[in-house]
Amino acid sequence: MGSYYNDHTVLWLNGAFTKATVAKMDFYSQSFHYGYAVFEGIRSYKTHSGETKIFKAAEHYDRLHQSALALNMPYTWSTEKLIAITYELLQKNKLQDAYIRPVVYAPANMKFDQNDESFLVVEAWKMEPFLGEKLLRVMTSSFQRPNPKGFKITAKATGHYVNSILASQEAKANGYDEALLLDINDNVAEAPGANIFFEKEGKLFTPAPGNILPGITRATVLELCSKMGIPVAEKFFSVEELKKADAAFFCGTAAEIVGMESLDNTKFPASWNKSLSKKIQDAYKHSVTEKEFKPALALV
Numbered sequence: 001m002g003s004y005y006n007d008h009t010v011l012w013l014n015g016a017f018t019k020a021t022v023a024k025m026d027f028y029s030q031s032f033h034y035g036y037a038v039f040e041g042i043r044s045y046k047t048h049s050g051e052t053k054i055f056k057a058a059e060h061y062d063r064l065h066q067s068a069l070a071l072n073m074p075y076t077w078s079t080e081k082l083i084a085i086t087y088e089l090l091q092k093n094k095l096q097d098a099y100i101r102p103v104v105y106a107p108a109n110m111k112f113d114q115n116d117e118s119f120l121v122v123e124a125w126k127m128e129p130f131l132g133e134k135l136l137r138v139m140t141s142s143f144q145r146p147n148p149k150g151f152k153i154t155a156k157a158t159g160h161y162v163n164s165i166l167a168s169q170e171a172k173a174n175g176y177d178e179a180l181l182l183d184i185n186d187n188v189a190e191a192p193g194a195n196i197f198f199e200k201e202g203k204l205f206t207p208a209p210g211n212i213l214p215g216i217t218r219a220t221v222l223e224l225c226s227k228m229g230i231p232v233a234e235k236f237f238s239v240e241e242l243k244k245a246d247a248a249f250f251c252g253t254a255a256e257i258v259g260m261e262s263l264d265n266t267k268f269p270a271s272w273n274k275s276l277s278k279k280i281q282d283a284y285k286h287s288v289t290e291k292e293f294k295p296a297l298a299l300v
């Protein structure tokens with residue numbers, strides 16, 4: 001599988017930089033047994049000027065804090081301190097274009113009750129720079145997103161990702177690139193690890209909050225739309241409505257902006273390169289590398 005670390009890699013574990021090959025965690029941890037942990041997925045980029053910049057670092061670490069609170073996990077770290085640690089971690093591992101993965105986890109506890117402490121590991125590994133050219137063939141999943149009455153779905157909790165793994169594996173077993181999951185009301189929710197937008201007659205739409213993890217990339221897309229004068233609305237919509245879209249894309253920290261070729265073999269008719277979605281993709285690419293972006297005129 002992926003090569004996330006080697007003999008030289010260091011991670012940050014409970015206050016100290018430690019070699020990944022010797023770092024240990026407790027096999028009696030409540031997190032390991034029950035999927036009870038919270039985490040983040042963050043990216044850093046080599047910017048246009050050559051510096052290393054963590055994209056939306058404060059937003060990610062604030063969400064980590066909120067996720068821990070949502071799950072009743074003690075949380076003792078400040079966003080500021082974690083950002084500083086993460087820059088140091090990148091430097092120690094000589095990383096610029098990286099994926100950063102903090103995980104807050106529980107101590108040894110086989111019961112279901114609350115703990116009086118949490119632990120934190122921050123890992124980072126190399127991520128290839130933005131490509132995002134290939135369009136995805138997507139399948140509507142037979143798995144629903146978790147019921148918001150059963151889980152704190154706005155928390156980025158490890159246990160939720162069993163649902164993501166099942167959906168993604170099902171899609172790949174059926175010859176597709178990725179899954180699209182519906183919510184408990186059969187409206188479109190999100191991909192296993194990304195949000196969705198569609199484009200119809202010069203306007204963008206994305207599922208309203210309620211049954212999704214409202215992503216930081218999704219918020220960035222909403223910001224970019226407002227800057228670029230692209231009309232956008234949040235609403236609930238069905239797969240049938242999505243299939244009548246001109247174009248569609250997934251967005252997330254790892255996926256960035258990635259276009260969809262088809263849903264259940266129904267092709268999106270717009271030429272990707274001429275779509276508003278592509279303009280958003282370009283703007284996002286510029287935004288993460290802090291390159292000045294002058295959108296082409298007459299966008300809409």
Ligand code: PMP
Nearest residue numbers: 193194195213215216217252253
């Ligand atoms: N939905 C799910 C289920 C995710 O795992 C992610 C990735 N964190 C997203 C949406 C996108 O969130 P973000 O843009 O904050 O990475």
